[in-house]
Amino acid sequence: KAGVTQTPRYLIKTRGQQVTLSCSPISGHRSVSWYQQTPGQGLQFLFEYFSETQRNKGNFPGRFSGRQFSNSRSEMNVSTLELGDSALYLCASSIEAGALGTADTQYFGPGTRLTVL
Amino acid sequence: AQSVAQPEDQVNVAEGNPLTVKCTYSVSGNPYLFWYVQYPNRGLQFLLKYITGDNLVKGSYGFEAEFNKSQTSFHLKKPSALVSDSALYFCAVRENNAGNNRKLIWGLGTSLAVNP
Numbered sequence: 001k002a003g004v005t006q007t008p009r010y011l012i013k014t015r016g017q018q019v020t021l022s023c024s025p026i027s028g029h030r031s032v033s034w035y036q037q038t039p040g041q042g043l044q045f046l047f048e049y050f051s052e053t054q055r056n057k058g059n060f061p062g063r064f065s066g067r068q069f070s071n072s073r074s075e076m077n078v079s080t081l082e083l084g085d086s087a088l089y090l091c092a093s094s095i096e097a098g099a100l101g102t103a104d105t106q107y108f109g110p111g112t113r114l115t116v117l
Numbered sequence: 118a119q120s121v122a123q124p125e126d127q128v129n130v131a132e133g134n135p136l137t138v139k140c141t142y143s144v145s146g147n148p149y150l151f152w153y154v155q156y157p158n159r160g161l162q163f164l165l166k167y168i169t170g171d172n173l174v175k176g177s178y179g180f181e182a183e184f185n186k187s188q189t190s191f192h193l194k195k196p197s198a199l200v201s202d203s204a205l206y207f208c209a210v211r212e213n214n215a216g217n218n219r220k221l222i223w224g225l226g227t228s229l230a231v232n233p
Contacts (some may be wrong), residue, residue, distance in 0.1 A: 045220050048220060105151070113158075
């Protein structure tokens with residue numbers, strides 16, 4: 001079974017531009033979460049999508065948005081890029097059965113390395 | 118508030134020696150606990166998780182972790198370290214509930230260096 005895929009793997013943008021990152025989850029996985037990873041802050045949770053609905057959201061400004069499609073693929077968008085947005089953006093998927101007592105494992109993609117100049 | 122602490126930014130160990138990467142947590146109720154590893158320029162790879170039952174959990178690549186409820190710890194261990202184990206290790210916790218607050222809380226990571 002193919003793993004989580006993220007495209008593109010590397011991006012270079014300039015301040016003020018916008019960017020869209022894509023994530024394809026493992027087949028059968030319905031939940032997709034996005035994280036921002038930087039050396040100083042570790043993994044910061046952006047948002048989680050399940051069945052095309054945003055279920056959880058982290059503490060990021062409204063410039064960061066996302067969506068999930070009916071096939072569970074997800075995109076995140078960052079508008080008006082700032083230098084501080086340079087980071088590795090990670091996507092993770094899980095089956096997300098949703099029942100009490102489950103602990104669905106998140107499986108991560110390789111990430112998209114975004115550099116803002 | 119929920120939190121995860123990895124008290125050591127870096128751990129150095131000689132190849133062949135046992136290794137321990139520490140993790141403590143603060144969460145209400147019974148936690149789900151996870152360990153992940155990240156190699157340079159790669160995403161995170163799942164190592165193991167604790168849900169319930171035996172306090173000693175065995176995972177991938179010979180790693181294991183011990184859940185200690187009284188000390189709220191979930192330390193990662195391996196009896197004999199390999200140079201190839203050198204990587205960044207993350208501990209994460211999630212509350213055991215069926216509500217919408219199911220996001221993982223992550224530690225800041227511990228860099229493990231195994232010296233030949």
